[in-house]
Amino acid sequence: VAKTEELTPAALREKASWLLGQTSMHAHRMLIDALDAEDARPYHYRLLAALREFGSGSQAELGRHANLDRSDVVAALDELVDRGFVERSADPVDRRRNVISITQAGGAHFRKLDKILNTLQDELLSPLSPSQREQLIKLLRRVLEHQNGRSSER
Amino acid sequence: VAKTEELTPAALREKASWLLGQTSMHAHRMLIDALDAEDARPYHYRLLAALREFGSGSQAELGRHANLDRSDVVAALDELVDRGFVERSADPVDRRRNVISITQAGGAHFRKLDKILNTLQDELLSPLSPSQREQLIKLLRRVLEHQNGRSSER
DNA sequence: CAAATTTCAGTTCCACTGAGATGG
DNA sequence: CCCATCTCAGTGAAACTGAAATTT
Helix, strand or coil, X not given: CCCHHHCCCHHHHCCHHHHHHHHHHHHHHHHHHHHHCCCCCHHHHHHHHHHXXXXXXXXXXXXXXXXXXXXXXXXXHHHHHHCCCEEEXXXXXXXXXXXXXXXXXXXXHHHHHHHHHHHHHHHHCCCCCHHHHHHHHHHHHHHHHHHHHHHHHX | CCCHHHCCCHHHHCCHHHXXXXXXXXXXXXXXXXXXXXXXXXHHHHHHHHHHHHCCEEHHHHHHHHCCCHHHHHHHHHHHHHCCCEEEEECCCXXXXXXXXXXXXXXXXXXXXXXXXXXXXXXXXXXCCHHHHHHHHHHHHHHHHHHHHHHHHX
């Protein structure tokens, strides 16, 4: 049996950016696999979550909430419209905008995906105790808030 | 001033996979930017680190250490050869193999990149105290080891 | 005129797949 | 015959860029 712990150079293993990259890549693969069973993609979940939490809105607004590029919002919403999970309609007060609203089927779909995502978190964090999980999330959130602060200063 | 903390849906903000993805993406962008100044890419650093730590070896072996796909090893090594940081030579005992060795310039290059990477870790973790940084690294490493264990069982 | 929105076309980076040629 | 290695060509997802058309 190969000792995978000794495969990776220490120079990499000790770097937070490396650990973040590896764990996040693995988590992302798990996510793709899990969503695939529902014919869904990570972008779908993000958009539906933003819609449920902030209500209907323009595509631009939605993209900012879900952290999607304006370009990718178009294509991802096309897919959600195809599946009947959201509706596009012209905004009567600002004719540049499309108003996106979530359908009933979309709400049900989101709840299903959210369950899948929650299960996935458990699997991902299974080697950690409950307090360690909280710790990890707290630390990551702090790093992320700092990053968001710095990038919005630019 | 916009409150970026309130932009993201709670459904996302509370998920470890989301936090990992966002922080790692940001870290990756920082990495790309920092290495760009040295005309280098993340793949270069990984390969050089593996070479320094495990010594000369075949490309396949190198790829396993640096976690690069066999296909990507070829192209990345081409770049490093062009820059004079590694040398390709035929393996006398196994003529399928290329033996890759790091040059003196390559060693110097690695040390420069390693400094850049270390500075970047500091910047990345700047909102955390020293003990929090250790905590984060410890927790991430534990998650990663668990992932590696599961994926090698398949 | 400046700014925002939607959309399209195209790019980059990373990871990966399939297949061919060579050799152990 | 099977397996490993190196290489090439191509795919796919995610994030992003530039520009056009429309409207505010």
